[in-house]
Amino acid sequence: MKKIEIVGGGLAGLSLGIALRRFGIPVLLREASTYPRHRVCGEFINGVTENTLEVLGISQVFSDALRHRSTRWWMGDRQIFEAPLSRPALGMSRWEMDERLRCVFEEEGGVLKTNDRAKPVPREGLVWAAGRHLERESQLLGLKAHFEGLNVDGYLEMHIGEGSYIGLTPITPDGSRVNVCGLFRKGKFRQGGNPIVDALRQSGLEALGDRLDSASMDPGSLTGISGFHLGSQGGKSDLCTLGDAERMIPPFTGNGMSMAFESAECALSHLLHYSSGDLSWAEANERIRHSLDERFRSRVRLALGLHRCLTNAVGRAILRSAACAGVLPFSWLHQKLS
Numbered sequence: 001m002k003k004i005e006i007v008g009g010g011l012a013g014l015s016l017g018i019a020l021r022r023f024g025i026p027v028l029l030r031e032a033s034t035y036p037r038h039r040v041c042g043e044f045i046n047g048v049t050e051n052t053l054e055v056l057g058i059s060q061v062f063s064d065a066l067r068h069r070s071t072r073w074w075m076g077d078r079q080i081f082e083a084p085l086s087r088p089a090l091g092m093s094r095w096e097m098d099e100r101l102r103c104v105f106e107e108e109g110g111v112l113k114t115n116d117r118a119k120p121v122p123r124e125g126l127v128w129a130a131g132r133h134l135e136r137e138s139q140l141l142g143l144k145a146h147f148e149g150l151n152v153d154g155y156l157e158m159h160i161g162e163g164s165y166i167g168l169t170p171i172t173p174d175g176s177r178v179n180v181c182g183l184f185r186k187g188k189f190r191q192g193g194n195p196i197v198d199a200l201r202q203s204g205l206e207a208l209g210d211r212l213d214s215a216s217m218d219p220g221s222l223t224g225i226s227g228f229h230l231g232s233q234g235g236k237s238d239l240c241t242l243g244d245a246e247r248m249i250p251p252f253t254g255n256g257m258s259m260a261f262e263s264a265e266c267a268l269s270h271l272l273h274y275s276s277g278d279l280s281w282a283e284a285n286e287r288i289r290h291s292l293d294e295r296f297r298s299r300v301r302l303a304l305g306l307h308r309c310l311t312n313a314v315g316r317a318i319l320r321s322a323a324c325a326g327v328l329p330f331s332w333l334h335q336k337l338s
């Protein structure tokens with residue numbers, strides 16, 4: 001059996017590593033950071049199927065995950081609609097999820113090296129699952145933190161501001177702890193102030209800013225990322241890329257984690273054939289690229305179109321009118337984007 005080296009121990013890398021180990025493939029996983037840690041993420045997974053989790057050997061990790069069944073959307077300070085999800089979304093904090101997957105990977109006999117930053121140099125047997133491609137000029141900013149004292153009534157809340165959106169997700173069964181995560185445009189923040197509240201106020205989401213101000217934030221959970229763009233990450237064709245390293249779906253969909261798992265699922269059989277000598281590395285890589293494109297092309301294109309709509313004034317006005325008139329095809333969109 002030929003060895004597989006995976007760079008990046010996020011969801012794509014860990015789940016692929018676990019799946020390969022279940023077939024006895026030697027796997028080295030190199031991760032630039034350590035576990036557990038907080039990550040910028042809305043912490044709900046839309047779309048992933050039980051079958052994908054079974055194929056990867058990780059369904060047990062989600063046995064006690066929360067099941068979110070309905071959502072409420074606000075535009076500015078006004079609620080514009082409320083709807084059931086066509087399929088429940090899974091809920092778990094990334095601190096917990098990544099750590100659980102790391103444990104399973106090591107229990108299955110995978111070799112993990114942490115604090116080990118690799119370079120994206122294509123070579124046989126190397127899978128690049130190191131997340132988003134760095135783009136310093138990008139104006140996007142992702143922020144997240146956990147709060148106590150926010151009542152969301154068991155709903156996934158989505159708030160749309162000027163050029164930004166933010167989600168509130170319960171992460172404990174009693175709803176006492178809520179993840180708050182948003183995508184913003186870079187701006188100026190007060191020294192010593194709460195950057196999430198500042199970003200909300202700059203986006204015109206004053207009422208939500210007041211709600212967060214009166215709740216209690218866990219300062220250790222506050223994280224941010226910048227320097228990324230959505231859509232295809234434009235990787236070199238001879239580098240085998242998975243998850244966010246291959247393409248990023250806009251976060252309002254809550255589908256990025258599902259895509260990380262699905263990309264590992266797409267790659268699995270081709271990597272098994274490579275490892276057993278039935279496929280050359282170039283053939284395996286080509287088949288993986290094709291399979292990822294088939295699976296994600298139209299989903300990501302639709303999501304990028306809606307993202308543009310959510311982040312511009314005309315698009316938001318159309319969305320608000322459609323939602324208020326009760327003609328927003330939410331259920332159809334939810335199915336298409338998951």
Ligand SMILES: Cc1cc2nc3c(=O)[nH]c(=O)nc-3n(C[C@H](O)[C@H](O)[C@H](O)COP(=O)(O)OP(=O)(O)OC[C@H]3O[C@@H](n4cnc5c(N)ncnc54)[C@H](O)[C@@H]3O)c2cc1C
Binds near residue numbers: 117
């Ligand atoms: C604001 C925001 C909110 C989001 N909310 C949601 C949500 O609610 N639901 C959802 O499903 N998705 C959400 N996503 C997307 C989701 O978080 C990602 O799609 C998912 O984490 C991708 O997993 P991944 O394994 O591909 O990459 P990552 O999780 O980014 O993992 C990549 C790993 O590679 C490591 N790494 C990086 N460079 C190197 C290197 N050179 N060498 C070694 N290791 C390296 C990193 O440390 C990291 O651990 C959100 C994204 C953003 C930006």
